[in-house]
Amino acid sequence: MDMAPRKLAAGNWKMNGSLAALAEIDSLLGGDEPDCEVLICPPATLIHPMVARIAGGWIAVGGQDCHARDSGAHTGDVSAPQLVDVGADYVIVGHSERRTDHAEDDASVAAKAVAAHEAGLTSVICVGETEAQRDGDQTLKVIARQLAGSVPDCATADNTVIAYEPVWAIGTGRTPTTEQIAEVHAAMRQALVTRFGDGDAFRLLYGGSVKPGNAAEIFAIPHVDGALVGGASLMAADFGPIISALNAAD
Ligand code: 13P
Numbered sequence: 001m002d003m004a005p006r007k008l009a010a011g012n013w014k015m016n017g018s019l020a021a022l023a024e025i026d027s028l029l030g031g032d033e034p035d036c037e038v039l040i041c042p043p044a045t046l047i048h049p050m051v052a053r054i055a056g057g058w059i060a061v062g063g064q065d066c067h068a069r070d071s072g073a074h075t076g077d078v079s080a081p082q083l084v085d086v087g088a089d090y091v092i093v094g095h096s097e098r099r100t101d102h103a104e105d106d107a108s109v110a111a112k113a114v115a116a117h118e119a120g121l122t123s124v125i126c127v128g129e130t131e132a133q134r135d136g137d138q139t140l141k142v143i144a145r146q147l148a149g150s151v152p153d154c155a156t157a158d159n160t161v162i163a164y165e166p167v168w169a170i171g172t173g174r175t176p177t178t179e180q181i182a183e184v185h186a187a188m189r190q191a192l193v194t195r196f197g198d199g200d201a202f203r204l205l206y207g208g209s210v211k212p213g214n215a216a217e218i219f220a221i222p223h224v225d226g227a228l229v230g231g232a233s234l235m236a237a238d239f240g241p242i243i244s245a246l247n248a249a250d
Contacts, residue, residue, distance in 0.1 A: 033058045
């Protein structure tokens with residue numbers, strides 16, 4: 001790939017939002033179409049209505065998780081082909097809340113990513129250290145282990161996005177220093193280049209308390225190709241300026 005990867009502003013609505021929240025989509029679409037790519041991953045109940053509301057506009061829609069199997073007796077789960085069926089293009093896998101709440105390990109995350117790729121989805125694979133791991137100087141080791149175990153061999157820059165989300169920065173209003181983010185992103189880039197022929201083209205997102213007020217500073221960090229945004233993606237008044245900041249970044 002001779003072009004820089006297209007930057008990605010991704011919103012993760014988590015377990016928030018009802019049909020009324022789709023008005024936020026109207027607000028975003030009312031602005032100018034950015035050069036960067038924009039993705040929203042709403043709860044499963046809103047994927048189809050959101051796709052219908054966007055009606056071919058410039059926002060892509062994704063799931064927040066998928067099962068490793070295509071169908072079967074797995075009450076409460078959603079499969080990758082089912083996400084495709086209702087118009088999703090992406091799926092988040094391995095979010096720290098899934099790893100914690102549902103005891104997902106690296107192998108199950110990798111299996112979900114394989115299922116996503118086979119269905120034609122782009123996976124957003126999440127990694128990140130806990131506060132105790134950072135305090136114990138284990139961050140780079142943990143990230144390397146999670147990347148090795150969670151990113152499957154079939155990953156390419158076209159079907160996979162990596163999101164670095166320090167667990168202690170999610171929903172806390174705390175963010176790593178720019179030096180800390182730069183260190184992890186450079187290490188992730190190096191690991192991907194070592195393992196994959198197109199490792200330099202994978203998009204690397206930062207996630208964890210990204211807000212309109214800190215977005216520009218984060219997007220200026222080398223190897224940060226966008227953000228995975230939780231709370232600040234729920235309202236167009238917050239997510240819109242984050243998209244603009246990414247669009248304005250070099
Ligand atoms: P916050 O932006 O709310 O910290 O959430 C980050 C996140 O977990 C996105 O997946």
